[in-house]
Each structure stands twice: as structure tokens, then as C-alpha cells.
Amino acid sequence: MEELRLLPSVHAVLQQNDWEGGEKDIPVSVIKKWVQEEIDALRLSLLKGSYGKDRERERFMAIVSAGVCKKMEINGAYTLRKVVNATGIVLHTNLGRARLSSAAVAHVMSAASSYTNLEYSLEQGTRGSRHDIIENQICDITGCEAALVVNNNAAAVYMVLSALAKQKEVIVSRGELVEIGGSFRISSIMEESGAILKEVGTTNRTHLHDYSAAINEETAMLMKVHTSNFKITGFTKTVSSNELLTLKEKHQELIVYEDLGSGSLFPFPRYGIGEEPEIKSRIYAGLDLVSFSGDKLIGGPQAGIIAGKSKWINHLKKHQLARVLRVDKLTLAALEATLLSYHKEEAAKEIPAIRDIVRSEEEIKIQAERINEKLASEYECHIIKGHSMVGGGTMPDVVLPTYIIEVTHPAFSASELSRRLREKTVPVIVTVKNDCCHIDPRTVDEADEAALLSAFLSL
Numbered sequence: 083m084e085e086l087r088l089l090p091s092v093h094a095v096l097q098q099n100d101w102e103g104g105e106k107d108i109p110v111s112v113i114k115k116w117v118q119e120e121i122d123a124l125r126l127s128l129l130k131g132s133y134g135k136d137r138e139r140e141r142f143m144a145i146v147s148a149g150v151c152k153k154m155e156i157n158g159a160y161t162l163r164k165v166v167n168a169t170g171i172v173l174h175t176n177l178g179r180a181r182l183s184s185a186a187v188a189h190v191m192s193a194a195s196s197y198t199n200l201e202y203s204l205e206q207g208t209r210g211s212r213h214d215i216i217e218n219q220i221c222d223i224t225g226c227e228a229a230l231v232v233n234n235n236a237a238a239v240y241m242v243l244s245a246l247a248k249q250k251e252v253i254v255s256r257g258e259l260v261e262i263g264g265s266f267r268i269s270s271i272m273e274e275s276g277a278i279l280k281e282v283g284t285t286n287r288t289h290l291h292d293y294s295a296a297i298n299e300e301t302a303m304l305m306k307v308h309t310s311n312f313k314i315t316g317f318t319k320t321v322s323s324n325e326l327l328t329l330k331e332k333h334q335e336l337i338v339y340e341d342l343g344s345g346s347l348f349p350f351p352r353y354g355i356g357e358e359p360e361i362k363s364r365i366y367a368g369l370d371l372v373s374f375s376g377d378k379l380i381g382g383p384q385a386g387i388i389a390g391k392s393k394w395i396n397h398l399k400k401h402q403l404a405r406v407l408r409v410d411k412l413t414l415a416a417l418e419a420t421l422l423s424y425h426k427e428e429a430a431k432e433i434p435a436i437r438d439i440v441r442s443e444e445e446i447k448i449q450a451e452r453i454n455e456k457l458a459s460e461y462e463c464h465i466i467k468g469h470s471m472v473g474g475g476t477m478p479d480v481v482l483p484t485y486i487i488e489v490t491h492p493a494f495s496a497s498e499l500s501r502r503l504r505e506k507t508v509p510v511i512v513t514v515k516n517d518c519c520h521i522d523p524r525t526v527d528e529a530d531e532a533a534l535l536s537a538f539l540s541l
């Protein structure tokens with residue numbers, strides 16, 4: 083095709099536009115890649131015959147340049163970008179789960195830009211242990227004897243099984259052989275860890291005698307898994323960790339471990355939200371070990387926290403995997419500041435995830451009305467009652483009453499509107515339902531409101 087010869091070269095586009103110095107801190111190599119992508123896209127549309135008239139060199143140059151400028155505008159130098167979460171799903175797994183509190187952010191900044199006593203005892207002037215940074219605080223808050231922090235809760239489960247039950251049997255109820263997002267399955271992680279899975283009971287019913295009958299010389303552990311992301315109802319029976327602990331009277335050497343999944347340090351049931359057990363109740367019951375995520379209901383950084391009896395935690399600390407799975411100072415700083423909010427009993431005020439989950443309907447309604455009024459000039463929109471979800475695979479049966487702004491654009495379909503909103507410098511993520519875009523203000527901070535409105539009002 084003749085016109086293909088009129089397509090500009092990468093070099094020509096770069097020369098014409100003078101981006102060589104790198105715009106907005108975007109490396110020239112990235113700009114070059116974008117130029118190539120735009121040229122390729124234009125070539126394709128010519129070949130496919132989807133390109134219109136005006137097939138001349140200057141026109142092609144202008145199209146490619148404009149495409150690259152748009153990419154610069156939208157993407158900036160970074161691939162990981164801030165977005166506005168207007169879905170109302172608080173711990174949105176795809177949007178990075180928990181946001182950190184401002185205290186946590188400040189603490190991370192300070193730890194990141196300075197030297198720290200990460201592995202240094204200020205008292206002795208000698209080498210210290212990074213485990214000490216946060217262990218006391220976890221013990222104070224949960225009542226445990228000892229604790230260890232690793233990369234995430236999946237790593238915590240893996241470590242507990244591998245370090246304490248390799249080539250030994252671990253008894254788990256069939257009703258708790260869960261799969262959570264990102265292809266994490268208890269059965270697979272068990273296999274990977276070298277522990278031998280001994281399933282007992284059935285999907286809907288497991289009894290204490292199922293466990294006791296399965297115990298033999300090869301048994302190292304009784305494991306409970308919090309079925310955080312689904313709920314079986316009807317003819318069901320599960321064995322509580324308290325009941326499991328009674329089996330230790332006859333089998334003292336057994337480790338009773340519960341993977342709590344989200345884990346909670348906040349009394350959500352007192353706010354009428356769910357039945358998530360508080361971690362300290364499990365520790366108090368006498369479990370040997372529990373593990374839970376840092377960035378689910380705790381509302382901190384990604385981390386896996388293992389808490390329980392010193393005998394086992396000390397064993398874990400000395401294990402090779404402690405080095406493999408260890409967290410960095412930034413995680414420790416974020417976690418320390420997050421836990422401090424619980425210490426001060428300010429979690430509902432300071433930790434964004436908790437704050438969003440317990441937000442009052444009244445407050446959300448006022449915010450919905452404010453947003454609705456601003457959008458009314460360009461959109462057909464009104465407020466309806468709805469439900470927000472906690473997300474992150476936690477409290478799946480809990481619906482949080484909320485107010486939703488249902489938005490339709492006079493010209494675009496809802497999916498087109500949501501696509502355009504994702505193209506903004508600060509992308510706005512909405513839910514599309516019945517050909518309307520839904521904005522749930524529960525997860526939209528007042529500080530995010532300006533970005534949300536500007537995205538909607540500048541299509």
C-alpha cells in the first residue's frame with residue numbers, strides 16, 4: 083500500500099517534537115516505545131482499511147505525536163498509579179486492598195529516607211534483631227507470647243506448615259479446604275510445604291470425633307482455616323478452635339493452628355458488622371499459633387503476622403524460611419504505625435479501611451447528595467439505596483447499607499463512560515450495572531472527591 087511509505091519514522095517523530103530531554107521525568111526509552119506503538123497502531127488501521135481520509139505525511143505525524151502526548155498525559159513516568167475507588171468495595175483486591183493511614187505513611191517516609199535501628203540495639207550498641215521492632219506491640223494488642231512478621235499471610239501459612247509439620251500429618255476439615263483469590267489453595271500450599279494433608283469430615287459437617295479418630299503418631303498439627311470468602315448454611319457443623327483445644331489434653335505435643343485469614347483487631351460486631359472474631363479471643367482460648375493478613379481487616383501494609391506460643395515462634399524465627407520471607411523496614415514501619423492506632427483506640431478514626439467500613443449511612447448520604455448535585459449539570463443522575471462490600475474476600479455475607487449515585491451520560495453508554503473515566507490522569511473506577519455507572523461514595527475520600535468530579539466533568 084502506497085500510504086504506508088508516508089508513515090513517519092520513530093526518529094522523525096522524536097525530532098519533530100523535541101521530547102529528547104524526557105518529559106515529566108518519563109525516560110526517553112519509554113517515549114520511544116510509545117512512538118513505535120502509535121506508528122504500529124496507525125499502520126494497522128491503514129492495513130485494515132479503518133483509516134479515513136487525509137492520507138498524507140503531515141497528518142500521520144500529527145496523529146502519532148498526539149497519541150504519544152496523550153500517553154504522557156495519562157501515564158506520567160509511573161505504571162503503578164493512584165486511582166479513585168468509587169466501587170464501594172473497601173478492601174478491593176484489584177485496587178491494592180488497604181490504604182495506609184497518614185501516620186503509617188509518615189512513618190514509612192521517615193524509615194525509607196533515613197538509616198534506622200532495624201537490626202541494631204540502641205541500648206547495647208550492638209547487633210539487634212528486626213523481629214524485635216514490632217513483636218512487643220503485637221503481643222500487647224493480641225495477648226500472645228510471641229510473634230513474627232513475614233511477607234503475607236500465604237507465606238505465613240506456608241512457613242508454619244513447612245517449619246513445623248514437614249513430612250508429618252496435618253488434620254484439616256473438608257469444609258475448610260478453601261481456595262482464596264490468586265490461586266492460593268490450602269491443599270496445594272500444604273503439598274508445596276511438604277506437610278501431609280489429612281482430610282476429615284465432609285464439606286458441610288465435621289465433628290470433634292472426626293479429628294480425634296484421625297490422630298496418630300504421624301500427626302503434627304490440627305489446622306483450622308477461616309472460611310473467610312464464603313459461607314455454607316443449612317445442615318452444617320464445624321468444630322471450633324476451643325473444641326479442638328480439648329484434644330490437647332490427651333495429645334499435648336499437637337500444635338493447634340488457625341489461619342484466620344483477614345484477622346481482626348477491631349470490634350466490628352459491636353458496630354453491628356459481621357461476626358469476625360477478634361484475634362485476641364483466639365489467643366486467649368489458648369491456640370498455639372494463629373496467622374493473619376496485614377492488609378485485610380487490620381488495614382495496614384501487605385504482611386503476614388504469625389502470633390502465639392513462644393516455643394513455636396522461636397522455632398520459626400530460627401528457620402531458614404524466616405530469612406526467605408522476611409519483610410523490609412518499610413513494611414515494619416507501616417505496620418508499627420497501624421498497630422499504634424489500635425493501641426490508642428483510634429483505629430476507627432485513623433485507619434482508612436476501618437473508617438470506610440464503619441462509616442455511617444448519614445455521612446455517606448450527605449456526600450452522595452453533594453456529588454450528585456455537581457454531576458447533575460452534565461449527567462442524568464440520582465441517588466438510590468444500595469450495599470457496599472468489605473471486599474478482600476472477607477465478611478462475604480456482610481452488606482453495608484450505602485447510598486449510590488446512579489449516573490448515565492446523554493451520549494455515551496455506561497461501559498463507554500467507565501472506559502473514559504479509566505483514561506484520566508487519576509483514573510476513576512466505577513461499577514457498571516443495568517447500563518448505568520454507579521458511584522458508591524463509601525470509598526471516596528473527601529480528598530478524592532475533586533479528582534472524581536474533575537474526571538466526570540472533563541470527558
Ligand SMILES: *Cc1c(COP(=O)(O)O)cnc(C)c1O
Nearest residue numbers: 234235236262308310343344375
Ligand atoms: C487472604 C487469606 C490468606 C492469604 O493472605 P494474604 O495476606 O493475601 O497472603 C490465607 N488464608 C486465608 C483464610 C485468607 O483469607
